[in-house]
Amino acid sequence: MATAALSPSDAEKLSKLKSAVAGLDQISENEKTGFINLVSRYLSGEAQHVEWSKINxxxxxxVVPYDNLAPxxxxxxxxxxxxxxxxxxKLNGGLGTTMGCTGPxxxxxxxxGLTFLDLIVQQIENLNSKYGCSVPLLLMNSFNTHDDTQKIVEKYSNSNIEIHTFNxxxxxxxxxxDFMPLPSKGxxxxxxxxxxxxxxxxxxLMNSGKLEALLAKGKEYVFVANSDNLGAIVDLKxxxxxxxxxxxxxMEVTPKTLADVKGxxxxxxxxxxxxxxxxxxxDEHVSEFKSIEKFKIFNTNNLWVNLKAVKRLVEADALKMEIIPNPKEVDGIKVLxxxxxxxxxxxxxxxxxGINVPRSRFLPVKATSDLLLVQSDLYTLADGLVIRNSARTNPANPSIELGPEFKKVGNFLGRFKSIPSIIGLDSLKVSGDVWFGANVTLKGKVTISAKPGVxxxxxxGAILENKEINGPEDI
Known part of the structure; x- marks a missing residue:
């Protein structure tokens, strides 16, 4: 990574920003330093692009094949x-806003009736009671999810797991x-x-004091995963x-399908x-990057990391990950x-x-279309584990596209009397004001589009196989 010196105008920007940030009393000194470091790296224009010819x-x-791991x-x-x-x-900083929910x-x-968190707790409870061990659960919250999570975690107080949260x-x-912090503008x-x-x-993890506490208890590895990935369970192998x-x-990686081309x-x-x-x-290599011929695997964000190594690298300020600029707009003001x-x-x-793991270890729920998969007969639930139904022979899951009427969880649930059987489904596309009765079976390729206003x-009990439905007469 090449780091260039700051131009005089950028150096002045940074200096003004520093004094503004120094006056923000809502955050800690660690946060102020971390933020200024990040901005200064961003302004110095560290080389982000890789040299394509050097990629192997x-x-x-x-990248070890999972089947090569010792028993x-x-x-x-x-x-x-x-x-x-x-x-x-578990990374627990995200809100359910995209799915129309408030809170984490x-x-x-x-x-x-079980939440992501309930399932995670059940999985670890079972490990702890089966082997007599004490695997703790840590939740990394954001300031958006902290208060709600603290209340929710209380319901597990009689559990055999130590649950810790940090922000x-x-x-x-x-x-x-003008490159100034939004909070200092009111x-x-x-x-x-x-x-x-x-x-x-x-x-x-280090700033919260949790890292030292874990090392003191003899902990060596942390398994980090997104809280919405139902496949991210502890794997002993x-x-x-x-x-x-x-x-x-x-890093756990898994074979790429056409749905994962951006991973x-x-x-x-x-x-x-x-x-x-x-x-x-x-830009000229993006289509090559998205192809599944050259780049056959993608990152599941299931990560296993040695805790002593984390301490060493954080103390040396050596973890300079690529910066991802994310432009947004707040009340009409363009922010970064x-x-x-x-x-x-x-x-x-x-x-x-990397370890090239089976696809079953990547089952994220990002939208209601994913919720449809995990609530259907494609999966069963045992001991907090979501297990794929062996009756489905196709290793890939059906592709599901639901219209905006289904985007929010409440609306989604209201439109199904019961979740259809989809073991034999290849693809489903639903648009318009569509409502599903109980015990519906979907097979092959099914498209259902209600005409506007209908x-x-x-x-x-309807069985729809390889059908395109635009009105009641097509059912």
């Missing part, structure tokens, strides 16, 4: 020893026009601030591999394994958020690897 496909030593020890006491080194950390996304009900940093949004509410992406997890091979960092991928670059994101790809991603840290750790009801 990683070998099986660097886990059969002796339960050995398994307990392994698990006692582990901490599970992790409290959306996924299945059988990621709170940074001021930058007004693009926008003192939540809109003046932003959480700077999950790349912030390492320094926040992966943990065993990392402990035995002393890998400081592992970051792992490359070998100048002798190190590195995450390549679409934002770093020169500078963010980083945790996956980009891979190149700073020793013996870092309510289209799919009757109870």
């Amino acid at each position: 496909t990683p070998t099986d030593e660097v 886990t020890p059969e002796d339960p006491s050995e398994t307990k020893k392994l698990l006692d080194k582990l901490v599970v950390l 996304k992790s409290v959306i009900e996924v299945r059988n 990621q940093s709170q940074y001021p949004r930058l007004v693009i026009e 926008q003192t509410g939540k809109d003046g601030w932003y959480p700077p992406g999950h790349g912030d997890v390492f320094s926040s 992966i943990l065993n591999h990392l402990v035995n091979n002393k890998n400081e960092y592992c 970051g991928t792992l490359i070998s670059y100048e002798g190190k394994v590195q995450l390549l994101e679409i934002a770093q790809v020169p 958020q500078l963010e980083t991603a945790a996956g980009a840290a891979i190149r700073f750790f020793d013996r870092a690897i 309510k289209l009801e799919i009757p109870d």
